[in-house]
Amino acid sequence: MSKPIVTLATSAALPNLSEDDAPLPDALAERGIEPRVAVWDDPDVDWGQAGLVVLRSVHDYANRRDEFVEWAATVPKLANHADVVRWNTDKHYMVELEKRGMPTIPTTWLEPEQKLNKHQLHTRFPAGGDFVVKPAVSSGAHGTGRYTAVDGYSRMAAIEHAMELLNEGRSVMVQRYLESVDNRGETALIYMNGLVSHAVEKEAMLGGAFRPDVEAPPEVAHAREATAAEWQLGEQARNAIHSYIKSRMGRDEQLTFCRIDVVEGTQGQMHVLEVSLVDASLYLSTTPGAVDNFADAIAVRAFW
Structure with a gap:
């Protein structure tokens, strides 16, 4: 019996994956999978022979969104699904989730x-x-x-x-801008195949006006225990996400990976800042077992 193939799709800027994702191919190989890494817009890649394709550091999609979502629609087996990719690459998705009861920043x-x-x-x-x-x-x-x-x-x-x-x-x-971001950062809640994996605290990044000639600062994240209120908000957000996917896309499936960023507002109110289902950094290096959690989640899909 041949091994299932999993291709980790990345960008030309990170052709060998990010440092955070670097241990993933070995973890997949340990689970009886043939891991591959390919740049999403490489014309020489046959995505029909790529097995399960898992999106990783495709951060360049923002400048070429139309091209990217058209490519995603041609991939036979994509995690997360191409319909989810199209929806989640435009932050107007927050409007839909707010309608479904997810607290967002006005x-x-x-x-x-x-x-x-x-x-x-x-x-x-x-x-x-x-x-x-x-x-x-x-x-x-x-x-x-x-x-x-x-x-x-x-x-x-x-x-x-x-x-x-x-x-x-x-x-x-x-x-x-919520002052709590300066005081305690954002909390990223990370789920894999619908199960809680880990949480991290992301330090504040925004210091001033946008300058096109200056690169955005790198994210700095540390493992932390999320509070009960944060996990509760994460479940509220996930319910809204799956409600939308089921009602608008006609499918009901667990997402291979899902990152929900939450922040504390005034008077302790919690808000969802962002939902990342496409190019989400999962901060695998911050938490023992996170790489194994992700590899397990991918393996479940690969062996279907």
Whole structure:
């Protein structure tokens, strides 16, 4: 009996996987799987012969989303499914999840078709405190800036940032910046095949205005025990996710991997900041057993 094949799809910038994912091929081999690594847009790869394809460091999708989702639709056996990829690569998915009861950070959506001028942008920004401007299609913190509402120069920089994105035909999100991110970071809750794997604390990354000539800082994450309230919010989010997938995509399946980022708001209220089902960093190196959890989750799918 031949071994099942699992291909870990990555980007040209990380053709040998990220450092965090590097132990994964050996862990898959230990489970009787033939592991492969391939760049998602490599024209020489026959994805029909790639077995189960698991998305990993495909962070470049944000600049080529249409091409990426079209590619995903051609992959015969993709984890997570191509319909999920199309949906989760545009942060408008947060609107759908909020409708299903998932607590989110209040967001002002700015759309290119609104043809907003600078004054209209100004009126849509918060009147006080810090706030964030980011594109609806983005990976990590790329394209994201943090601004101060009461500082004229900072506010003008936010207007220029949003206007540039809108002129590129990109939707824009405006959200209040929660001070708890500076004090205790974000918590990432990580699930594999519907089971809890581990949680990490991600340190604050946003220090100021977005600058296209400056790379986004690397994420810094540490293992931590999530609170009962955080896990409860994670389950609430997962229920919303699966409700959407079942009702809109006509399928009811566990996701091979799912990362839910949560933050604490005012008066201790918890909010979901992001749901990552495509290029999610899973912080496998932070927690003993995390690599094995992921390899087990993949193996279940590979041997189906």
